[in-house]
Amino acid sequence: MLTARVVAPARGVDATISAEAGRTLALLGPNGSGKSTLLAAIAGLVRPAAGAVTTGTRVLHDLDASRPVWRSPRERRVGLVTQGADLFPTMTVLDNVAFGPRSQGAPRADAREQSARWLDSMGLGGLADRRPASLSGGQHRQVAIARALASAPDVLALDEPFAGIDVEAASQLRTFVASFASDLTVILTTHDPLDVHLLAHDVAVLDHGSVVERGTVAEVLTRPRTGFAARMAGMMLLHGTVGPSGELVTDDGIRVAALAPHLSAGQSAVAALRPRAVRLAASGGIPDVIRTIEPRGDVVRVHGERLVADIDPASAAGLLPGASIAFDVPPVEVYAP
Numbered sequence: 001m002l003t004a005r006v007v008a009p010a011r012g013v014d015a016t017i018s019a020e021a022g023r024t025l026a027l028l029g030p031n032g033s034g035k036s037t038l039l040a041a042i043a044g045l046v047r048p049a050a051g052a053v054t055t056g057t058r059v060l061h062d063l064d065a066s067r068p069v070w071r072s073p074r075e076r077r078v079g080l081v082t083q084g085a086d087l088f089p090t091m092t093v094l095d096n097v098a099f100g101p102r103s104q105g106a107p108r109a110d111a112r113e114q115s116a117r118w119l120d121s122m123g124l125g126g127l128a129d130r131r132p133a134s135l136s137g138g139q140h141r142q143v144a145i146a147r148a149l150a151s152a153p154d155v156l157a158l159d160e161p162f163a164g165i166d167v168e169a170a171s172q173l174r175t176f177v178a179s180f181a182s183d184l185t186v187i188l189t190t191h192d193p194l195d196v197h198l199l200a201h202d203v204a205v206l207d208h209g210s211v212v213e214r215g216t217v218a219e220v221l222t223r224p225r226t227g228f229a230a231r232m233a234g235m236m237l238l239h240g241t242v243g244p245s246g247e248l249v250t251d252d253g254i255r256v257a258a259l260a261p262h263l264s265a266g267q268s269a270v271a272a273l274r275p276r277a278v279r280l281a282a283s284g285g286i287p288d289v290i291r292t293i294e295p296r297g298d299v300v301r302v303h304g305e306r307l308v309a310d311i312d313p314a315s316a317a318g319l320l321p322g323a324s325i326a327f328d329v330p331p332v333e334v335y336a337p
């Protein structure tokens with residue numbers, strides 16, 4: 001179990017996260033929200049102003065103690081793989097991977113032998129004699145991850161591991177990560193909901209340096225509480241209060257019937273709505289004005305000022321930006337914000 005409280009005022013970060021052994025935590029959040037800073041502090045590459053990081057009973061740093069503790073990156077057993085994860089360009093893949101055990105004191109021959117076995121076990125044995133410049137983007141990332149794992153870390157921190165490589169390489173890399181993730185604590189930052197669904201058990205959402213939402217993937221992506229998590233889940237978030245009949249009255253006055261409301265009238269509430277559930281109203285409905293219309297796979301996405309709907313192309317014929325429109329919304333589940 002990793003717990004980290006990182007206070008880095010120069011970067012606007014004051015966040016606490018925890019990640020359990022054998023589980024993968026996805027760190028989500030807008031650009032600049034502090035995800036990379038958190039990982040760098042856990043790895044000991046950034047020294048925060050305050051806070052502490054522990055894995056199990058090991059203290060990696062404790063800057064709040066009367067005698068502060070600070071372990072060097074190499075003593076932490078945290079493998080950090082960043083987007084720019086630079087392999088040493090003049091070394092072979094094997095020597096790059098052997099660098100980890102060597103820096104922990106293993107003799108060169110032992111480190112190379114151990115690393116060769118390690119590369120084989122990860123299905124990368126064929127790359128052992130190659131230089132980094134000859135690797136594809138996906139292979140480069142696999143080797144960088146293999147190098148981090150060769151030091152037998154307790155925690156593997158992956159900073160946007162699938163960004164900037166092609167779709168097929170990203171898919172292979174996801175399978176690769178999934179193959180060893182259950183043996184250690186993995187934290188990964190991502191902007192892609194697919195990574196969350198395929199790899200993560202838990203999610204923490206950062207905004208402006210603080211954790212604004214956390215829970216299991218199912219909790220956060222089916223009942224999002226922030227606009228960011230809702231967008232990740234492909235949903236829109238309606239904020240409001242519970243009306244006298246248990247309906248949700250949104251902040252801009254939309255009334256939406258609620259499914260089995262558990263909240264009392266007057267309480268603050270949110271609901272998450274999928275654009276596919278929203279229909280064009282035959283009569284009545286929630287009035288709106290069309291902002292944009294875009295094709296999206298087999299549907300047409302109509303963005304109104306208030307709501308977003310995915311409708312079939314035939315129903316979208318004749319709709320134009322600026323036109324008045326009305327939407328029907330099905331009963332929604334409301335929950336506390």
Ligand SMILES: Nc1ncnc2c1ncn2[C@@H]1O[C@H](COP(=O)(O)OP(=O)(O)OP(=O)(O)O)[C@@H](O)[C@H]1O
Pocket residue numbers: 010011012029030031032033034035036037038
């Ligand atoms: N090396 C640095 N020196 C000073 N400030 C930095 C440094 N790196 C990042 N910052 C600042 O710290 C804050 C948090 O940045 P960070 O890179 O941790 O966010 P992030 O969530 O990882 O963003 P992204 O999704 O764009 O990678 C930002 O305001 C950023 O400008």
